[in-house]
Amino acid sequence: MEHLFGVMLVWLLAAVWIFLLVSWAITGDVSAVEAAFGSVVALLLAIASAQRAFPYVVPFSLATLGGGAVALPVLRAYLNRAAHAQMDAELIERACLAYEFDPKNYGALINLAEVCYKNGLLEQAVRHLEHAIQQAPVMAANEKRRLRMWQDELQHHPKLGYTPCMHCGARSSVGAVRCERCRHLLLPLLVHGRWVPRQLVHKAVAVWGIAVGASALSLLWREQLTGLNALVAILATLSVALGLIVWVVRR
Structure with missing residues (x-):
């Protein structure tokens, strides 16, 4: 009876595994080859459990499929966050280039500040927002309120006092957009470099x-x-x- 219950549980987990893989293959989160490979592994483990193909096959299958059923949603969430970080890196790269072309570009500075804040780069966000307000002090009433909030938050936030380069390891000023040593853009690497x-x-x-x-x-x-x-x-x-x-x- 215990073996039958274990086999039923293995088949249930295999069905969940296959459903997730097929749905993610349809949406493009995994390739068709990866979905087929995972589905075959799940089916083989389920069949092996039913036939008692080797010792401890049921607990082995439960551990494998159960761990996979938990890990797959976590993996998908990770990939989604990494994709969002990639989009943020591309946005901040365009803002950096626009700022380099025109250091008084108000919109580029606001974009830099917002993406930095979203990704936890609070020192850089405050510096770029301050610079933006200096360009249009009359039009920046909302930004001034936001700046005060960010400055208050920064008081309780650990400060580095510099912007590290993820390419060469050099330290540049907080408001810099390019590394002073290797000349790579700093912020896109910081935003995207944290993700595998x-x-x-x-x-x-x-x-x-x-x-x-x-x-x-x-x-x-x-x-x-x-x-x-x-x-x-x-x-x-x-x-x-x-x-x-x-x-x-x-x-």
Whole structure:
């Protein structure tokens, strides 16, 4: 009875896993290959649980699929935040270029301040908003109120006193838009540099799938083979999995 309940739970988690992957493949959050790969893994684990293909198959499948069902929404939320950070980086890059072209560009300064504040760069936000108000002191009544709020918030915020360059590590003034050493734009790198690139996240998913498959095969060899044959099969499986993981990470 316990085994039957465990198998039913595995199939339920597999169905959730496949539904999420298919829906995300439709919306473009994952590729069709990744969705197919994850779905096949889920189906194989569900079938293996029903057939008791290897020892501890049910708890192994529950841990694998349950962890995946929790991790996938977290991964999607991460990718969404990374995509928003990319859009903010592109917006702030355009604002930086407009500001460089015309240092008195009121709209560019406001955009710089708003995107900096949104991404936690409070010192830079205050500095650029102050500069914007200096360009149009009569028209900036709302910005003056916002500046006072940000300045009050900055009093309780840790201050660096400089803007770090994510490219070369140099320190530039808080109001700078380009690194004083390497001349790269500072703010786009700060906004987007905190997020792991999407490709690395996809590599992590692939590594996870390879590790799951290798673990399942190792448990199967342990059950079906004996002695030296089992040891050789397990070592060969782990070696192939390690090689695949290295290939995925380096490509």
